[in-house]
Amino acid sequence: MADLYPDKEKAASSSDGGVAVTEAHIEERAPETVIVQRFGRFGGWMAKLFDHGVEARGIERVPEDERESKNVWNNLLMWWSVNTVLTTIPIGVLAQEFYTLTFPHAVATIMCFGALGGVCTAFIATLGPQTGLRTMVITRFSSGYVGGTIYSILNILTQLGFSTTAVILGGQTLASINPGTLPLVVGIIIIGLCSLVPCFIGYNMVHIYERYAWIVTFIVMLFLWGLGGRAGFDIGAQKGLEDHGRALSADVLSFGGIVFGSFTGWAPVAADYNCRLPVSTPPLKVFLLTFFGLFIPICFVEILGAALMTITDPAYTSAFAEGSTGGLLGQVLSPWKGGGKFVLVLLALSVVANNIPNTYSTALSIQALARPFALIPRFVWTLLAFAIYTIAGVAGREHFSEILSNFLSILSYWTAFFIVIVAEEHLIFRRRGGPLGGYNLADYDTPGRLPLGVAGILAGCFGVAGAVVGMSEVWYTGPLGRDAGTELYGADLGFELAAGFAAVTFLPLRYLEIRLTGR
Known part of the structure; x- marks a missing residue:
């Protein structure tokens, strides 16, 4: 750690920001104590929550000597559980439903x-153990x-969008089991409440749940493959x-943007779930486990969705x-x-x-x-997030496919340039021997x-x-997106151009910024 971030100790002891760093240091070491003291009469109630296992730590950095988890394989199992799920199937379905791709081209x-x-997502995941910080803070x-705040806003919208599609599809499936007995709205609320409990408790409970959740759902996916094959x-x-x-090229590019978004949608949160791994954890190991934890289950389940659309009965x-x-799954x-x-x-x-x-x-x-937002405990924001996406799911419950298609396409645009900018900063400007030579991690909350x-x-x-000039959506097609497709339908080049434009411009602008400001 000292080699990667050589100025950390200097930053921690500097006189022009000593108070802020000291306060941050206290919050890093004992966040539950700080929260209890901060909220006066409510402090005792919060102390009881923390005593019963509710996580107090929010976006405060996890110091090296307080890293709890040493099992990096949890990285693989978590992403496997997160993506071996019902919500991944409709993405494969879109290949035929919206883009008329044959099964081989969809695969x-x-x-x-x-x-x-x-x-892209696996790279972002490697930054968690190296910094001990959550993704949006990185x-x-x-x-x-200010830029971090903008990314946080985009990520809030992204995760709430994912949650909305999740509760709608889960609610639809519950309602279809015995049509007419369980209202769709009730199904959506049930899914939302089940999601809330582990998140309210926090990091450790999230990992415990995700460590085992994949087992049952992976077996279910095998059932669907078998029954689908039986149907023909x-x-x-x-x-x-x-x-x-x-x-055809336009269809492939447009569907490819949706697939890319289904993977990189996890990039803005990828470091959140391994920031407690020891700093000595090999980045390559984190990268490979995250990559295969994403690639195998997502491909396996999305291809299942595409395969089910080939049944002609x-x-x-x-x-x-x-x-x-x-309805299709119910028939299968x-x-x-x-x-x-x-x-x-x-x-x-x-x-x-x-x-x-x-x-x-x-919530993070x-x-x-x-x-000011960081001063309020994480679990309060968790409750707010639950309320927002549950209400949104109830309001948009009749438009699932349209929401999914448009949301995932747009999602791939901002995650593409976000990943490029973070990667160039880490690999070029923060590398050993680079213009900045590392990270002063104590500065994470000092503007x-x-x-x-x-x-x-x-x-x-x-x-x-x-993204604007290259995108192709139902409601807008950019000039380059239109030229890459046909007269009627454009080709979605949004995420490719978003990443390219950001990559080319960030390098000279950042060099100039460092030269003028030294940071």
Whole structure:
């Protein structure tokens, strides 16, 4: 740690910010004590929560000698649980539903764009053990305090969007088990409440749940593969519906952007769940376990969704037309009668594993907005996040496919330039022997010692510009996106251009910022 961040001790003892650093140091070491003292008459109640296992730590840095977890394999199991879930299936379904891709082209797109997205997210995950910080706080070292606030806002919207789609799909599936008996609204609330409990308790409970949740859902996915094969996968059934030439390329690029977003949607939270690993944990090990924890289950389940769309039996096509993905899954499991309904319950509850990191990290991102937000305990923001996405799920429950398609496309735009900016800062400017030579980690909550953020914010703006000119959505198609596709349908180049524009502009702007300000 000392080699990577050579100025840490100097920063901690400097006279111009000693009070702030000392306060931050106390919060890092004993966050529960600080919170209890801060809230006076409510302090005793909060102390009881902490005594019963509720996590007190929010976005405060985890000191090296207080890292709790030494099992880096939890990284693999967590992401495996998070993505071996019901909510991953509809992404594969979109390949045929919206983009008319045949099964082979859907598989190739999922694996290629998935590998790219997995690499990006796995890199961000390696920063957790190295810094002991949450992801949104790490962004302050490349884009300043203001830039970090902007990223936190984007991440709050991202995680709430993920949560909304999760509770809608879970609620739809519960409601489809015995139509007419359980209202969809009640199903959505049930999924939301189940997601809330581990997140309210905190980091350790999240990892305990995710360590084992994948076992049942992975077996269920194998059941779906088997029952789908029994119904009859017809790999060539969609050949006549698929576009050709330039239109096919546009379909692949647009669906690829959605797949990329399904992987990089976890990048803004990837460091949140391993910041308590020892600093000595090899970054390559963290990278590989995160990558395969994402790539294998996401590809496995998204390809399942694409495969189920190749079933041509009229009962199955009618079930999808009437009940979307939930209806199709109900039909796939129908040969098992009561047993199939039980499996549907397990599938519906599987989204809890997916929604837990969304809920937990939303609270952390709210704390990262600014110091006043960080003063309020994490679990309070967890309750607020639960209320927001549950209400949004109830309001948007009839428009799941449209929400999923548009949300994941837009999501890939900002995560692309966010990843590029953080990566360039870490690999170029903060490397040993680089212009800054490392991180002064004690500065994470001291705006005066962080970068001004002008370079990061401007590069992000250029990334937005790249996304705008390259995007292809139902409601808008950029000029380059239109040129890359056909007259009727553009090709979505949004995340590629967002990353490219940000990468090219951040380097010179950051060099200039460092030369003028020294930070």
